[in-house]
Amino acid sequence: MFRSFAKIQRQFGSLLSFCEVCPKKRPLTGGLNYSTATAERKKFYEDVSISQGEGGLYEINLDRRKLKTPGGKLFTVPNEALAIAVATEWDAQRETLKFYTMHLTTLCNTALDNPTHRDKDQMISSALKFLETDTVCYRVDEPHGLVELQKNEWDPVLHWIENRYNVTIGASSSILGPEIPEQTRDTFRQHLNSYNFWSLTGLEFVITQLKSVVLSLGMIDRHLSVEQAVLLSRLEEEYQIRRWGNVEWAHDYDMYELRARTAAGALFVHLSSESSTVKRKLMQD
Template sequence: MGLPAGHHQVLHHAPDNPTQRNKDQLIRAAVKFLDTDTICYRVEEPETLVELQKNEWDPILEWAERRFGVEIGSSTSILGPSIPARTREVLASHLASYSTWALQGIEFVVAQLKSMLLTLGLLDLRLTVEQAVLLSRLEEEYQIQKWGNVEWAHDYELQELRARTAAGTLFVHLCSESTGVKHKLPQE
């Protein structure tokens, strides 16, 4: 079966942690993505896209707020929503439960999806890779439905993004599994 295409990109960055960042720095970098999280930025028009964003993104936003007991919110301002400090702290302490390796995988996925919240949904098995990728590309998909597109280019881009997202997510799960496994030696 093997890893999905794109796995080499994750693994390539992981072994040597080329940036030599420690756990705190990795967590801070991931939490910083909240400021520009795709699903927190909303359009004011056209009405059909406003509705689409509301219907598709609000459930994820509400899920994240319930799951972590925080406030996030969304905004149509170019500055985005102002994320409360407590929200950052709560999400940072959640991320602290992951290993340094897993955090590199998380950062990779967040960068693919341009969304911390979609990544959390993926890791929590609230979303599939296909759903997360589609939600991260809602606006592009809307434009394509409306105006059409260069078929092969779009399909290739979508497959690539899915493969990278799947690989990163799998990498995080594998890192998390291995840290949680304790080998017990049989007692004499």
């Protein structure tokens, strides 16, 4: 059945390539660690499959047992593409289950259990709070090299999103940041409201990772790659590392892990918006 995942790979290959993480424990951030996300457990199944249940929803089967959420609900997803992606996470596990690497499963659990009991309006308001402190909007006055780097790397993305959504955002070196016009907030609120609850769950997760609405929408709209978005979100840190050096493996690990979480969130947004099923060619014996 996992041959069907090839279609998803062709569509979202650039995202999937970053969905692996280094084998080290670290809790998920962004409000998603309500379950024991850092735990490991001995693998207790051999086969993973998906099936379509009531209401057209898709379920994940571990041998003959149906997967459930941490809250005890039946684990169901809205379409076949997302079901295959989640099933692939479970199929990729070896002797032990590394839950902290299963970002798509965790995002589905969050959407299903909704542990913070929020509705769409509350999620949108939470996401838009990052606009006030957006990474690309806060600039430094010195050193000159970093000032120029921020201008050269962040300005093009900022101009792109202002033109794309016909809004004004701006940038500032003031500790208070730029003053975001109310019309800009309304435009983004209306845009975010077009996403369904599941997609908003993924988008909010991405925004939390990058600390930026601008970079997140740039990536979701495919103006930026995962790698570009992550590098731009870490611009000042990368500048300091090039100048002063870094702690051996720590920098690379943090970079790879951020890429994995960001890629998984972006993939989740796209797959949870998918309405069509993955078509299979039926073969006769």
